[in-house]
Amino acid sequence: MPKQYCVGAVEKAIKILNFLAEHPDSSFSEIFTALELSKSTTYQTLSTLEMFHYVERLDNRQYRLAMGILPLLRGIPKQNDIVECVRGPLTKLADETRFSVHFCILEAALYACSRLRTVIYPSVPPR
Numbered sequence: 848m849p850k851q852y853c854v855g856a857v858e859k860a861i862k863i864l865n866f867l868a869e870h871p872d873s874s875f876s877e878i879f880t881a882l883e884l885s886k887s888t889t890y891q892t893l894s895t896l897e898m899f900h901y902v903e904r905l906d907n908r909q910y911r912l913a914m915g916i917l918p919l920l921r922g923i924p925k926q927n928d929i930v931e932c933v934r935g936p937l938t939k940l941a942d943e944t945r946f947s948v949h950f951c952i953l954e955a956a957l958y959a960c961s962r963l964r965t966v967i968y969p970s971v972p973p974r
Contacts, residue, residue, distance in 0.1 A: 871911040
C-alpha cells in the first residue's frame with residue numbers, strides 16, 4: 848500500500864508493538880531511540896496502547912506486550928488456517944507414498960499455543 852494512505856498514529860503504534868515483540872522489557876528511552884520517534888509521540892502512543900491492554904508498564908518502568916493483544920489472534924485461524932491449506936496435499940502425499948505424514952508448526956512467540964501438531968494418516972493401509 849502506498850505511503851500516502853498510511854495513518855501516522857497507527858503506523859507508530861504498530862512499530863512500537865513490533866519493537867516490543869522483538870525486544871520485550873524495553874525502557875521508554877530504548878523505544879523512542881530505536882524507532883526514532885519523539886518522546887511525546889512515544890509517550891502518547893504507549894499510553895494509548897496501555898489503556899487498551901496491548902502494552903503493560905512494569906514496576907521497573909519497562910514496557911512489554913500485554914495479554915490484551917491475544918484476542919486479536921482469534922480471527923487468524925478463520926482467515927488463514929494453514930492446517931486446512933495443507934491437508935489436501937499432505938493427504939495426497941500420504942496416499943501416494945503410503946507413509947504417515949506429519950505437519951508441525953512451532954511458534955515460540957505465542958504464549959497461548961506454543962506448538963501445534965497435526966497428524967494425517969494415509970487412507971490406504973501400508974503393505
